[in-house]
Amino acid sequence: MARPPHAREKVLLAYAQLLVEGERAATMDAVATRAGVSKGGVLYHFPSKDALAEALLGRFAEVSAADVKAMQDDPDGPVRNFIRTSWETDADLDPVYRAVMRLAHAGHEGALGMLESLHDDWLRELETETGDAALAKTVMLLGDGLYHQASMPGRWSQQQFSDLDELLAQVDRLLGR
Template sequence: MARPPHARDKVLRAFVELLLEGERGATLDAVAARAGVSKGGLLYHFPSRDALADAVLERFLEVTASDLEAMRTAPEGAARHFVRTSWQVDHELDPIYRATLRLAQAGHQDALAAIDDLHRSWLDQLVTEVGDPAVARTIMLIGDGLYHQTSMPGSWSRETFADALPDLLAQVDRLTESLP
């Protein structure tokens, strides 16, 4: 039988969920209530909201390091991997990315720097593979557009773009095959 999640993990997960609903609503009281712990239990693990934000950033850095390594070592190449995985809004990167983005949008400078570093790293890997910064940016925009469309509420985007991935990967292949 699986053990129930540790209180620290429950609190962090609750904070991420609340950030996704809106940064202002992610108060310590709301986090404790969502996690099903007392405020004292929350404060035992995270003595402040800043400590919670720091834990989100720590998790973000862990998940993004894994994502960047997977991109770097993908047998299909970094460009195809980036576009193919941009579709995966159910991946563990998605909620922690969006939570970090919410912190950045609220003015959290370390979150903003972490988001910038991730985007720069994705682009650097694409440039390293394809050798042409303009082509790398185009590939990144294809992946970002796909992510944006699949993360939209409602069913239109998923229904409209459900079969688009093979075509987009073919476009990536055309872009990269045309390079010297």
Template structure:
């Protein structure tokens, strides 16, 4: 793993476990086991470090969008199937971004909104209806939220996939 990735992983871990105030350049450098000069080589200031995390989130979001788009079952079913996945690299990055104050870091809030809008857009392109697409994305959000607090995978994914099929059919008949 590169020093840059180790620094970003460390920033994520600190943001998730201790919050933004603890994520100082000194703390990140120490826990990433790089010198402060090494950290500053990759990220010349705290804003650049946060920007690196935002860039990472945007890259993960683009990869996930491509994964959904190329799914043989289509993006909608793939989105629901993958919504309950937690503790992935993308998941940790999104949680870390969420720990940053949106008022102080609008670029972080913008990256989170853009990712969710990508999901809505993909589902809408397939389904053909904005309100139904938003409802399906919110269904995925609910799966994710519940998965965060359970030790086992959600039991109701197959049932929700059937609901999505019903929604899909009702929109196409609409």
């Protein structure tokens, strides 16, 4: 009897969550427990940790492509989209991004390559809009700082940086708008 399709997704989500908590914590037994399935259920979908990592990278490719497409399609432009979404830590990209970052920190070459590719894609979109490589890098660093602050525990960041309109107005001034 085939397992319900959602079991695979639960296992993949559990793996990503455990990676964020620490790469060594993401054992097959821990993934099974977190997903609420048997270890056999995990192995049915992912016969090894390498298979789990590859599936996570596949998911990362999907959400990354959607993120870049959203930048391209945003009527306010890639720069404003990037700044606005850098503050979001509950978007589809975030948990997968953090999990892939953990894999990269652990030395997974595929994860590192995919992160670098996404960063290149973001920078290319920012540079296309700004027409200036240094300005595009500045915007990217602003977004990275926002993401870092949004990821911090506590309320300080939310209190200090809750008004994105003010920040976007500063970015518009940087862009000469």
